[in-house]
Amino acid sequence: xxxTITIKDVALRANCGVATVSRVLNDxxxxxxxxxxxxxxxxxxxxxxxxxxGRALQSSTTRTIGCVVPSLANPVFADAVQGLQxxxxxxxxxxxxxxxxxxxxxxxxxxxxLLAKKVDGLALTVCDSSDSEGLRIVGQRGxxxxxxxxxxxxxxxxxxxxxxxxxxxxxxxxxxxxxKSTGFLAxxxxxxxxxxxxxxxxxxxxxxFGMAPPVLLEIDEDGENLSMLLxxxxxxxSKLSAIFASNDFLALAAIRAARQLERKVPDDLSxxxxxxxxxxxxxxxxxxxxxxxxxxxxxxxxxxVLAALSDNPPPDPQDQNLSFNFRKGGSLAAPxxxxxxxxxxVPASPSSSPTLSKSRDDKTKD
Amino acid sequence: xxxTITIKDVALRANCGVATVSRVLNDxxxxxxxxxxxxxxxxxxxxxxxxxxGRALQSSTTRTIGCVVPSLANPVFADAVQGLQxxxxxxxxxxxxxxxxxxxxxxxxxxxxLLAKKVDGLALTVCDSSDSEGLRIVGQRGxxxxxxxxxxxxxxxxxxxxxxxxxxxxxxxxxxxxxKSTGFLAxxxxxxxxxxxxxxxxxxxxxxFGMAPPVLLEIDEDGENLSMLLxxxxxxxSKLSAIFASNDFLALAAIRAARQLERKVPDDLSxxxxxxxxxxxxxxxxxxxxxxxxxxxxxxxxxxVLAALSDNPPPDPQDQNLSFNFRKGGSLAAPxxxxxxxxxxVPASPSSSPTLSKSRDDKTKD
DNA sequence: AACCTCTTTGGAAACGTTTCCATAGACACA
DNA sequence: TGTGTCTATGGAAACGTTTCCAAAGAGGTT
Numbered sequence: 001x002x003x004t005i006t007i008k009d010v011a012l013r014a015n016c017g018v019a020t021v022s023r024v025l026n027d028x029x030x031x032x033x034x035x036x037x038x039x040x041x042x043x044x045x046x047x048x049x050x051x052x053x054g055r056a057l058q059s060s061t062t063r064t065i066g067c068v069v070p071s072l073a074n075p076v077f078a079d080a081v082q083g084l085q086x087x088x089x090x091x092x093x094x095x096x097x098x099x100x101x102x103x104x105x106x107x108x109x110x111x112x113x114l115l116a117k118k119v120d121g122l123a124l125t126v127c128d129s130s131d132s133e134g135l136r137i138v139g140q141r142g143x144x145x146x147x148x149x150x151x152x153x154x155x156x157x158x159x160x161x162x163x164x165x166x167x168x169x170x171x172x173x174x175x176x177x178x179x180k181s182t183g184f185l186a187x188x189x190x191x192x193x194x195x196x197x198x199x200x201x202x203x204x205x206x207x208x209f210g211m212a213p214p215v216l217l218e219i220d221e222d223g224e225n226l227s228m229l230l231x232x233x234x235x236x237x238s239k240l241s242a243i244f245a246s247n248d249f250l251a252l253a254a255i256r257a258a259r260q261l262e263r264k265v266p267d268d269l270s271x272x273x274x275x276x277x278x279x280x281x282x283x284x285x286x287x288x289x290x291x292x293x294x295x296x297x298x299x300x301x302x303x304x305v306l307a308a309l310s311d312n313p314p315p316d317p318q319d320q321n322l323s324f325n326f327r328k329g330g331s332l333a334a335p336x337x338x339x340x341x342x343x344x345x346v347p348a349s350p351s352s353s354p355t356l357s358k359s360r361d362d363k364t365k366d
Numbered sequence: 367x368x369x370t371i372t373i374k375d376v377a378l379r380a381n382c383g384v385a386t387v388s389r390v391l392n393d394x395x396x397x398x399x400x401x402x403x404x405x406x407x408x409x410x411x412x413x414x415x416x417x418x419x420g421r422a423l424q425s426s427t428t429r430t431i432g433c434v435v436p437s438l439a440n441p442v443f444a445d446a447v448q449g450l451q452x453x454x455x456x457x458x459x460x461x462x463x464x465x466x467x468x469x470x471x472x473x474x475x476x477x478x479x480l481l482a483k484k485v486d487g488l489a490l491t492v493c494d495s496s497d498s499e500g501l502r503i504v505g506q507r508g509x510x511x512x513x514x515x516x517x518x519x520x521x522x523x524x525x526x527x528x529x530x531x532x533x534x535x536x537x538x539x540x541x542x543x544x545x546k547s548t549g550f551l552a553x554x555x556x557x558x559x560x561x562x563x564x565x566x567x568x569x570x571x572x573x574x575f576g577m578a579p580p581v582l583l584e585i586d587e588d589g590e591n592l593s594m595l596l597x598x599x600x601x602x603x604s605k606l607s608a609i610f611a612s613n614d615f616l617a618l619a620a621i622r623a624a625r626q627l628e629r630k631v632p633d634d635l636s637x638x639x640x641x642x643x644x645x646x647x648x649x650x651x652x653x654x655x656x657x658x659x660x661x662x663x664x665x666x667x668x669x670x671v672l673a674a675l676s677d678n679p680p681p682d683p684q685d686q687n688l689s690f691n692f693r694k695g696g697s698l699a700a701p702x703x704x705x706x707x708x709x710x711x712v713p714a715s716p717s718s719s720p721t722l723s724k725s726r727d728d729k730t731k732d
Numbered sequence: 733a734a735c736c737t738c739t740t741t742g743g744a745a746a747c748g749t750t751t752c753c754a755t756a757g758a759c760a761c762a
Numbered sequence: 763t764g765t766g767t768c769t770a771t772g773g774a775a776a777c778g779t780t781t782c783c784a785a786a787g788a789g790g791t792t
Binding site: 062 | 370415416417418419420422423426428430437441444445447448451452455460461462463464465479481482484621645648650
Binding site: 370372373374384385388389392394395416417418419420421422423424425 | 747748749750751752
């Protein structure tokens with residue numbers, strides 16, 4: 001196993017000093033044609049490649065950007081990372097990637113590690129941007145950093161959607177369809193401030209558009225026994241006719257759970273998600289949702305960080321607040337007013353009947 | 367903006383040599399309690415953190431693994447990366463991630479860059495493992511490396527599924543349903559050897575199970591105007607009743623395209639995918655496909671590389687050849703316009719339940 | 733021939749670690 | 763007191779670059 005070839009070896013073979021080798025290979029400083037030729041030959045013959053470690057040490061720059069996202073399993077984050085990496089690559093930067101698994105502690109640890117690795121900048125999605133140990137450290141280090149999905153903070157830029165407003169508009173849609181009693185299916189607020197902001201926006205919307213305050217169901221990321229929790233929620237709130245889930249994955253899981261409970265979507269229960277995953281239009285029923293642009297968030301974060309690194313003015317903060325759209329879908333409809341008002345409780349038959357129904361219809365088109 | 371704190375600053379403040387600081391903070395060598403205390407205090411007061419660059423240079427180890435995948439937009443790769451990163455993180459390694467966008471040249475460039483960054487190991491999905499410049503370089507460098515999705519090569523381990531056999535089994539399914547004339551929808555072979563292997567397996571299966579050689583439609587990754595291409599394909603091959611797509615994304619796109627062409631799936635056209643994306647069970651029709659375990663591939667690759675790094679024996683190569691299953695789905699049925707089979711038999715739906723188009727989901731979760 | 737200027741060059745310092753090595757002091761034992 | 767064994771310590775080298783600086787030589791102008 002041959003020792004790794006350094007600039008010194010090249011210098012030796014080319015019969016010159018290391019400084020000359022560096023100058024030739026980096027095309028900097030002035031060098032004679034003869035020397036250039038000798039160095040090139042030597043480098044080629046030895047199969048020399050620069051070591052970025054030596055370079056990094058000397059230049060205190062790694063051309064590396066750190067990234068922390070909750071998970072790659074959710075396409076929303078995968079897309080953002082893709083956008084981020086595309087843009088960074090074009091600018092000659094590499095991506096150091098870590099997943100926090102929605103855990104604030106791993107998040108902090110991850111950020112620490114990235115800083116120790118001397119990344120030149122950071123693009124982060126944190127559990128809670130308003131209270132993050134990691135962000136605090138980043139702040140005092142003064143290293144270029146852009147948030148993704150999180151709202152911006154006092155000192156940190158962000159590429160994001162206005163969760164509050166978007167969630168509010170979902171309430172408006174529900175109201176327009178005639179729903180009165182709704183629920184919010186949330187990722188634990190501790191692991192996703194987006195979830196909390198959406199809840200708050202939704203609550204605000206429910207109030208303003210004349211609906212009852214939504215029932216809150218906070219669940220873990222893994223979506224463990226969502227079906228049972230949902231059953232409880234529904235049986236305890238017999239009039240509940242619509243659910244807003246804090247992301248599309250949860251919404252899809254809720255549809256599945258509802259099916260197991262023999263609640264028809266959207267006839268018995270309307271469901272709306274958040275994110276606008278592509279797949280939502282191919283499911284049955286198709287998923288009504290807030291459409292966002294994760295890839296743009298990634299790219300935007302890259303732009304922001306790159307700008308900071310080259311001392312350019314940051315992109316217009318206005319442009320970083322990405323727009324959203326509501327997408328209609330088969331999972332949202334008017335409530336069927338079959339049931340009685342107050343006392344007529346719907347006999348919920350929870351886990352006792354695990355049998356799958358043959359859902360008829362099939363003809364609902366999207 | 368304060369200069370970055372080094373071990374020297376700590377030494378100065380703690381009134382000792384740098385060697386002592388290093389020993390204390392790394393808990394190596396022997397040190398007096400008094401010195402320990404002074405160093406700890408100094409380090410805390412200065413907010414000292416080690417620089418991994420200095421360490422890397424000196425130890426010629428970066429605790430960093432490089433990864434190249436075609437794209438993160440396909441959940442198959444996102445999952446694999448997630449599995450990879452999870453495992454690596456546990457072992458204290460970071461992930462340097464690059465996407466090749468299915469382009470052999472970017473792939474090579476990416477590998478070069480990662481090597482320059484002195485990654486300790488690599489986990490790669492390459493366009494064509496049998497002919498890859500990047501792999502050649504990796505080979506001569508002798509750096510620990512494991513492929514993902516690609517079949518293993520003479521000198522490189524891999525976590526993979528046997529594409530040939532899996533594709534063959536799809537042919538078998540088609541034949542069992544009574545299809546005679548089929549097509550294969552492929553990613554350009556130049557950008558995905560998986561696609562080629564699946565095609566070959568499918569061809570082999572078609573031959574052995576008494577079907578005509580499949581019509582091949584090779585398309586670009588972006589799936590540009592698939593609808594038109596598919597239209598041509600179908601009009602030129604009027605008897606074609608089933609299509610095998612080289613991945614689920616393509617299959618889903620094909621279903622959409624078929625819908626635009628007013629060809630009903632599966633009545634007019636059966637479609638089967640490859641990968642087993644979760645979402646396939648929630649679409650309408652649900653997607654028949656080969657189910658694989660991308661996350662396991664990622665984890666397996668991590669295990670392999672980590673083993674090599676710690677001089678442990680590599681995991682049993684047997685275990686790295688991951689199993690696959692065929693998943694039934696609404697997108698696959700017997701050809702409808704029973705142009706009578708040559709032998710006059712009515713094609714019977716194979717296996718248990720002949721019911722069409724109901725996703726029997728839920729139990730397939732792995 | 734003396735003096736400038738300009739190009740080309742190599743030595744050496746610096747970047748932040750770890751670790752080898754030599755030394756100094758402490759202590760025990762004869 | 764001399765000798766030997768330990769522990770604790772700091773200086774310095776090494777890792778692979780880049781870049782500052784001084785010097786050497788070429789060539790031109792007086």
